[in-house]
Amino acid sequence: MAAAAYSALSTAIEAERAEFRSSTAGDWSVVRAASIKAQRAKETARRDGLPRREQVHRRTVYASMFSSQTVADQEQLKARWASRRVSAGIDEARRHDVWLDGLSMDEIVTRSIQRAAWFQTLPQPLREAYAAAWRRHREAHGVSRGTALSTHRVEHAIALPDTRAFRDEAFLDQVDMQLPGLAVRTWSSVWRTSGHGIKKSSGATVEQSGSPGR
Known part of the structure; x- marks a missing residue:
């Protein structure tokens, strides 16, 4: 019943x-x-x-977990996340562009250099697998390879002259002005303390007047 x-x-x-x-x-x-x-x-x-420190920790942990996955598993995870966002009414292509344009020039350049260096360390078959997976993801969701702004920033950064040598010289001049009595001779770019003066390992010596360079 x-x-x-x-x-x-x-x-x-x-x-x-x-x-x-x-x-x-x-x-x-x-x-x-x-x-x-x-x-x-x-x-x-x-x-x-969440506290800033906790956010950074979580991003680091999750990024490490993602990186440890195979190319196929990473592709499946990205497709699943993208599908969830689309179901929630989020435009995947626009989301990517907004994130990319939100990065500073330094962040974009650093990220580009690091990813290029990482990619070069991969064996050729793995490079091809990653490239194919990224292409499929972009085509599936209309994601661009880069926005006009991000591309301009990278091109602008590449066109800028390398000013490291100039900054080294400016630093030496500043030391000489602040500590009169030091004689400055330029050699290179990596600093270390040694003996009577401060040396660059392959190039510059800041020494006390009257003392021989080392």
Whole structure:
């Protein structure tokens, strides 16, 4: 008796659900998308509310975990995350461009140099696998290789002259002005303390007047 009543009630509920979803399919999708978006907003707010040190730690840990995955596993994870964001109403291509344009010139250049150096250390088959996975992800979600702003920043940074030697000379001049009585001779760029003066390992000696350079 009880089993029959439960079965009848379950059947009625399922029928009502089916009727609701079929008659208001558009509304159902809108409500579902709004619910997912609200939940993601709560998760984002919670994450952004964490102490700065905790945020950095979490990013480092998760980045390490991601890097330890195979190329195929990384591609699947990225596709899953992108799908979740799209379901929440987030434009994947725009999200990428906003993130990229939000980086400073130094961050973009540093990231470009580090990734290029890392890529060069990979064996050729692995380079090809990564390149193919990245291409598939970009094509699937319309993600660009770089925005106009980020490309301009990188090109601008590459065009700038290397000023390290100039900065070394300026530092030596500043030391000479602050500590009169020191004679400065320029050699190179890596500093170390030695004997009567401060030397550059392959190039400059800041020594006391009258003392021989070492």
